Amino acid sequence: xxxxxxxxxxxxxxxxxxxxxxxxxxxxxxxxxxxxxxxxxxxxxxxxxxxxxxxxxxxxxxxxxxxxxxxxxxxxxxxxxxxxxxxxxxxxxxxxxxxxxxxxxxxxxxxxxxxxxxxxxxxxxxxxxxxxxxxxxxxxxxxxxxxxxxxxxxxxxxxxxxxxxxxxxxxxxxxxxxxxxxxxxxxxxxxxxxxxxxxxxxxxxxxxxxxxxxxxxxxxxxxxxxxxxxxxxxxxxxxxxxxxxxxxxxxxxxxxxxxxxxxxxxxxxxxxxxxxxxxxxxxxxxxxxxxxxxxxxxxxxxxxxxxxxxxxxxxxxxxxxxxxxxxxxxxxxxxxxxxxxxxxxxxxxxxxxxxxxxxxxxxxxxxxxxxxxxxxxxxxxxxxxxxxxxxxx
Numbered sequence: 001x002x003x004x005x006x007x008x009x010x011x012x013x014x015x016x017x018x019x020x021x022x023x024x025x026x027x028x029x030x031x032x033x034x035x036x037x038x039x040x041x042x043x044x045x046x047x048x049x050x051x052x053x054x055x056x057x058x059x060x061x062x063x064x065x066x067x068x069x070x071x072x073x074x075x076x077x078x079x080x081x082x083x084x085x086x087x088x089x090x091x092x093x094x095x096x097x098x099x100x101x102x103x104x105x106x107x108x109x110x111x112x113x114x115x116x117x118x119x120x121x122x123x124x125x126x127x128x129x130x131x132x133x134x135x136x137x138x139x140x141x142x143x144x145x146x147x148x149x150x151x152x153x154x155x156x157x158x159x160x161x162x163x164x165x166x167x168x169x170x171x172x173x174x175x176x177x178x179x180x181x182x183x184x185x186x187x188x189x190x191x192x193x194x195x196x197x198x199x200x201x202x203x204x205x206x207x208x209x210x211x212x213x214x215x216x217x218x219x220x221x222x223x224x225x226x227x228x229x230x231x232x233x234x235x236x237x238x239x240x241x242x243x244x245x246x247x248x249x250x251x252x253x254x255x256x257x258x259x260x261x262x263x264x265x266x267x268x269x270x271x272x273x274x275x276x277x278x279x280x281x282x283x284x285x286x287x288x289x290x291x292x293x294x295x296x297x298x299x300x301x302x303x304x305x306x307x308x309x310x311x312x313x314x315x316x317x318x319x320x321x322x323x324x325x326x327x328x329x330x331x332x333x334x335x336x337x338x339x340x341x342x343x344x345x346x347x348x349x350x351x352x353x354x355x356x357x358x359x360x361x362x363x364x365x366x367x368x369x370x371x372x373x374x375x376x377x378x379x380x381x382x383x384x385x386x387x388x389x390x391x392x393x
Contacts, residue, residue: 027070028063028320030313031090032101033083033111039203040078040228042260043103043305047126048073049298050309051100053290058313064320069313072096076107083107087114097320098123098331100312104227105129105147105174112140121332123319125312126305128253129174130182133358141335143315143347144308145277145361147175148182150253153363154275155187157377163247165194167219169210169235172199176225179252184223202227207238215244225252229260236268245391250275250365259300262371269368271389277304278364279375280343287343303373311342 032051034044055069063069072093074086083102087110090096099115099122102108108127115122116137124132124140128147132140145152168184170176180197188195196217200210214222222244226232232255239249253276255261262269280287280302290310294302302310318340323330336357339348349357365377367386376386 026067027095028067028326029070029072029093029096030316031093031096031099032071032073033076033086033090033099033103033107034073034101035078035103035107036073036075038077038079039230040104042229042258043078044073044075046258046303046305047101047103047309049294050302050306051313053294053297054310054313054317058317064317067320069317069320073101076101076103078104078107080106080110084110084114087111091115091118091120097121097323097326097328098316098335100125100316102127105132105178108132109174112137115139119332120328121335123312123316123335125308128178130178130355131174133355136356138356139332141338141349141357141359143312143342143344143359143361144304145363146182146355146358147178147252149361150179150276150363151183151187153278153365153377154250154252157365158187158191158193162191163193163220165217165219166196166221166223167214167217167246168195168197168223168225169214170197170199170223170225171202171227171231173202173227175227175254179225183252202231207234208241211235211238211242211244214239215242220247221250222246222248223250223252224256226255229255229258229264232256232261233264233269236265236272240268240392243392245389247388248273249389252276253304257366257373258303258305262368262373267393269371271367271369271387273365273367273376273386274373275365276363277308278345278362278381279304279366279373280307281345282381284341284343290343301372307344311344311347314342315340315347 034047036044059068074090076083076086102111109129112132116139122140124142130146130148133142224235249272251274256274257276319334323334347359364375366373367376374383375381
């Protein structure tokens, strides 16, 4: 039976650690750094739910070569210094063979650095800063697209529907910098689109002046990059207050791609688009089985985060099954040889275009309609037609 917040394996693991008992010889430990408290705790819960579902399924089917998977979570509070401490705590346990999690770009970067320095394999499932797989790390692997890749499908849409002008309201952190530096900067120069960037500090209290500044440019398109649903919501509220009414509002994953944005923003989120990781391979029956099971268990539909997290555990189970010897070095070698189909799509780690151990993950352009997110581009994956913003009601 699925538990709402913690899987049985997690509860047992936490209890064993608290009592000072080592994990049993018939278990395999995976360490994860997640924001379980603080403003980003909603993301930690999403990944915990997804990890838990995958682990329960794998263990119920006999585990990995007869061994049960155990997940050990350390709280990052979505703060890089805390994330560093959390990572160091996890790797101090010699029974933890591999790491995952990270969530935000800032925490992912420190987790990657600590993992590399200590030669502990780390599978990134969502953290998107391009630097994590552009630093030549041998022990760091990523199944999701980087932030620089998030706009790939959006750029395809722009190629077919070239805008005259864009204002990009971009959060001033590692995530926002990667969206700009690796995703949009060169493309905008090459296409000659009138492109302006306005930076803001995440979590600031008043976004209206930013939107007034954006309105002065009379943009056809407004792109918004927000790391969490709170900033994403405040941005769209400020846009209404400022009377900013472009042809399209487009987020870049992050806070614009989760249900918290639709719930907080309500009708203001109608027709807002988001460009980021696609939400799974709908051509697979396994995807639909997961989607229905997850929705029933947790009362909300899974998005990119849950699908990434669920797929990451299945990738790691496959890796642990193949690792020989069953050591951190053996796991690293097995990760490098990975070639597996998941509900997130094919996962194979390659070196290309300056990236190391990076999966060629897919992206899409989705749109909020009636409180739900639908893929609208590329056309062969579209669930419905794209709708342009019709102005404030």
